[in-house]
Amino acid sequence: xxxxxxxxxxxFHGLADNGDFYRAIFVNGLYKLKGYHMLGYINxxxxxxxxxxxTNAAIFSSQPLFVQAAVGLNKLVYSSTVFDxxxxxxIYFIPYLGAIYLVTQALTYPFRRIRSYLIAALVVLIFxxxxxxxxxxxxxxxxxxxxxxxxxFGAIMLLxxxxxxxxxxxxxxxxxxxxxxxxxxxxxxxxxxxxxxxxLGLFMICRHRGERLWIVAGIAGILVTGVLTYTxxxxxxxxxxxxxxxxxGVLLHGGDPSKKLKKQGxxxxxxxxxxxxxxxxxFAAISPSSDYVHRHLNQKTGFGWIxxxxxxxxxxxxTLLDVAAGDMxxxxxxxxxxxQQGTGHAAxxxxxxxxxxxxxxxxFFPRKFAFDLLLAVALxxxxxxxxxxxxxxxRPAGVLRFFLVLGLLTIFIFVPIISIIGDGDAxxxxxxxxxxxxxxxxxxxxxxxxxxxxxxxxxxxxxxAAD
Numbered sequence: 001x002x003x004x005x006x007x008x009x010x011x012f013h014g015l016a017d018n019g020d021f022y023r024a025i026f027v028n029g030l031y032k033l034k035g036y037h038m039l040g041y042i043n044x045x046x047x048x049x050x051x052x053x054x055t056n057a058a059i060f061s062s063q064p065l066f067v068q069a070a071v072g073l074n075k076l077v078y079s080s081t082v083f084d085x086x087x088x089x090x091i092y093f094i095p096y097l098g099a100i101y102l103v104t105q106a107l108t109y110p111f112r113r114i115r116s117y118l119i120a121a122l123v124v125l126i127f128x129x130x131x132x133x134x135x136x137x138x139x140x141x142x143x144x145x146x147x148x149x150x151x152x153f154g155a156i157m158l159l160x161x162x163x164x165x166x167x168x169x170x171x172x173x174x175x176x177x178x179x180x181x182x183x184x185x186x187x188x189x190x191x192x193x194x195x196x197x198x199x200l201g202l203f204m205i206c207r208h209r210g211e212r213l214w215i216v217a218g219i220a221g222i223l224v225t226g227v228l229t230y231t232x233x234x235x236x237x238x239x240x241x242x243x244x245x246x247x248x249g250v251l252l253h254g255g256d257p258s259k260k261l262k263k264q265g266x267x268x269x270x271x272x273x274x275x276x277x278x279x280x281x282x283f284a285a286i287s288p289s290s291d292y293v294h295r296h297l298n299q300k301t302g303f304g305w306i307x308x309x310x311x312x313x314x315x316x317x318x319t320l321l322d323v324a325a326g327d328m329x330x331x332x333x334x335x336x337x338x339x340q341q342g343t344g345h346a347a348x349x350x351x352x353x354x355x356x357x358x359x360x361x362x363x364f365f366p367r368k369f370a371f372d373l374l375l376a377v378a379l380x381x382x383x384x385x386x387x388x389x390x391x392x393x394x395r396p397a398g399v400l401r402f403f404l405v406l407g408l409l410t411i412f413i414f415v416p417i418i419s420i421i422g423d424g425d426a427x428x429x430x431x432x433x434x435x436x437x438x439x440x441x442x443x444x445x446x447x448x449x450x451x452x453x454x455x456x457x458x459x460x461x462x463x464x465a466a467d
Contacts, residue, residue: 002124002128002133002354003093003096003128003130003133003136004093006130006133006134006351006353006354007086007089007093007133007136007137008086008089008090011339011340011342011343012044012085012086012089012137012340013042013130013134013137013338013339013340013351014042014085014089014134014136014137014138014338015042015134015135015137015138015140015333015336015338016037016038016039016040016041016042016043016138016336016337016338016348017036017037017038017039017043017139017336018038018039018333018335018336019038019279020139020140021138021139021140023061023139024063024064024067024139024141025046025139026053026055027053027055027064028064028067028068028071029048029049029053029071030046030047030048030049030067030071030083031046031047031048031049032046032047033045033046033047037341039335039336039337039347039348040336040337040341040347040348041337041339041340041341041347042085042137042138042337042338042339042340043085044084044085044086044340045082045083045084045085046082046083046085047081047082047083048071048074048075048079048080048081048082048083050081060183060186060228060229060232060233061141061183061184061185061186062144062180062183062184063141063144063184063185065180066088066091066092066143066144067088067139069091070083070087070088070090070091071083071087073087073090073091074087085137086137088136088137088138088139089136089137092135092136092143092144092147093136095147095151096133096136096143096146096147096150098151099147099150099151099154100123100124100127100128100150101154102150102151102154102155102158103123103127103150103153103154103157103441103444104119104120104123105154105158106153106154106157106158106161107119107123107157107444107445107448108120108448108452109158109161109162110161110162111452115451115452118451119444119447119448119451122444122447123444125356125357126357126440126443126444127146127150127440128354129331129354129355129356129357129358130332130351130353130354130355130358131331131332131333131355131358132146132331132358134332134333134338134351135333140333140430141184141185142185142430142433144180144181144184145181145184145185145188145433145434145437146433146437148177148178148180148181148184149177149181149434149437149438149441150441151173151174151177152173152174152177152178152181152195153404153441155170155171155173155174155177156170156174156198156199156201156202156400156404157401157404157445158170159171159174159202159205159400160201160205160396160397160400160401161397163205163396167205171202171214171215171218174199174202174218175199175218175221175222178195178199178222179221179222179225181195182195182222182225182226182229183225183228183229186229186230186232186233186237187419187422187423187431188229188434189226189227189229189230189233190226190414190415190418191226191411191415191434192222192223192225192226192227192229193223193226193410194407194408194410194411194414195222195407196219196222196223196407197403197406197407197410198403198404198406198407198408199215199218199219199222199403199407200219200403201396201399201400201401201402201403201404202215202218202400203215204396204399204400205396205400239278239289239294239298240278241422241423242298242301242302242303242306243278243288243293243297243298244277244278244423244424244426245301245303245306245421245422245423245424246270246273246297246301246306246424247273247274247275247276247277247424247426248275248277248423248424248425248426249306249320249420249421249423249424249425250301250306250309250310250424251270251271251273251274251275252274252275252316252320252424252425253316253319253320253323254313254316256271257271257274258271260309260313264301264305264309265300266296266297266300266301267296267297270296270297272285273285273286273288276288277426303421303422306421307421310421317420318369320420320424320425321369321416321417321420322367322368322369323425323428324369324416324419324420324425324428324432325366325367325368325369325371325372325416326367327425327428327429327432328365328372328416328432328435328436328439329358329361329362329365329436329439330358330362330429331358331361331362331429331433331436332350332351332355332358332359332362333429333430334350334429336348337349337350338350338351339351361436369416372412372413372416373413376409376412376413379405379409379442379446380405380406380409382446382455383398383401383402383405383406384402385456386398386401386402386449386454386455386456386457386458387399387401387402387403389456389457390457390458393457393458395457395458397458398454398457398458401445401449405442405445408438408439408441408442409438409442411434411435411438412435412438412439412442415431415432415434415435416432416435419431419432
């Protein structure tokens, strides 16, 4: 009800186009209608192409699975010429409800007491937050990432807590969700390593050789998906990321950037491009996509060059990581509007309905990357104690939970590092999307196990019933 009112009741809400929607619109047979808005207002309708679509996919992604399903449903029940954005929201919303059910079941089973309802309310408070659900009515890749991450978490935790509850189906749901999540966006390729770590705990609940072979195959599938997602990144996107890694990273927070560029063998004139996007919104002295920039900047500043630069300037790198830490829990997209034009709201105005958790987390979460490191270590130690105790008692749930938390913590720590090296602070909040999702899941798991007295050990079924 909370999310459905926001997404489907007129005048419904969503996220406006920041310039990235073209990657998902044209390749899926849609086009912009007259009066299409950028940044300020959402576009409630698009046109559906009637004839041959010659547009090729700009990127390798699993996102078209969701968009094509929405277009097909729209044609079936609404129109073959006009696409209503709410059909895309519906395609995300229905599986999202199933994911919320799985997560809540995994965190509360087998209890049905007051604390279970408190845990369920906390799940709603965090993941029904409008900063997450607004994404559903948009052509960003993030809503698919959210839904798939919730399915992966819920499925693997239910395997630990209810090993006799459709184990083969839950295992398939977990691995398919993870692979689709990694393929959803090209920046997700490094997540393959994190989820490979998270998957190691599955060996604890598999007793037969055949089952373990399936787990090995699933982990191999995750790694192969990560490799394919990375290798299929187009040259255009490499150029964009590499350019912004310099203008939004190397040239920032380091005093006079011209001297440092000269020292690194790059022309000092490129210091003038500090803070400039690859697609500049205002005047640019030179086109970032020009041959001159490609020859004299991109060809001289590969990602190896950027890593060496930060190794020689660790203070500047720490400052950029602190910038990332400051944006880490700000999940609401601030650059675009959430309303339709003609509803009495200003262009670019943000929804404040049901955003208490994201607002509090964005305002009060510490803005130092050093704190994030300490928090990761503390959480790893807390869950490691439970894993050790369960290992001693031959109970697999705590060990599986530890590997899952460890995998999510690698997302929490390494995604900001990879984002800064790969694209600087450009679109940082979107690049860090999986960081708050992962940390929120760990928070829920910690609170739920603390309330259910199984943080440091997993009770036997009889002990749980008697609790």
